[in-house]
Amino acid sequence: MAHYRAPESKREQFRRYLEKAGVLNSLTNVLVALYEETDKPNNALDFIKHHLGAAGPDGADTEALRTELAELQQKYDLLLEENKELKNRLLQYEPAPEDGATE
Numbered sequence: 001m002a003h004y005r006a007p008e009s010k011r012e013q014f015r016r017y018l019e020k021a022g023v024l025n026s027l028t029n030v031l032v033a034l035y036e037e038t039d040k041p042n043n044a045l046d047f048i049k050h051h052l053g054a055a056g057p058d059g060a061d062t063e064a065l066r067t068e069l070a071e072l073q074q075k076y077d078l079l080l081e082e083n084k085e086l087k088n089r090l091l092q093y094e095p096a097p098e099d100g101a102t103e
Contacts, residue, residue: 026052 018024030051034044041047 015024030048033051034040034047037047
């Protein structure tokens with residue numbers, strides 16, 4: 001008599017997919033770390049996000065990056081302006097190449 005094997009359920013397939021990808025192990029480790037915390041955090045979801053690396057940069061980092069970006073943007077604008085000025089000065093000393101002329 002042949003044995004009938006029931007088709008694998010979608011739930012079981014998904015569970016194996018998560019296991020292969022390491023998701024179950026990562027979630028288990030984070031939940032164990034939360035369980036072992038002596039001082040439980042007020043926001044468990046933030047704790048999980050932080051330990052999974054999903055939390056974004058903190059406010060101080062963001063502000064420092066914004067300040068640096070503004071400074072670099074100003075420097076870039078100054079350098080662009082200087083470049084235009086130097087190109088214009090260079091054109092005074094070099095004749096403009098004629099169309100179709102080869103050097």
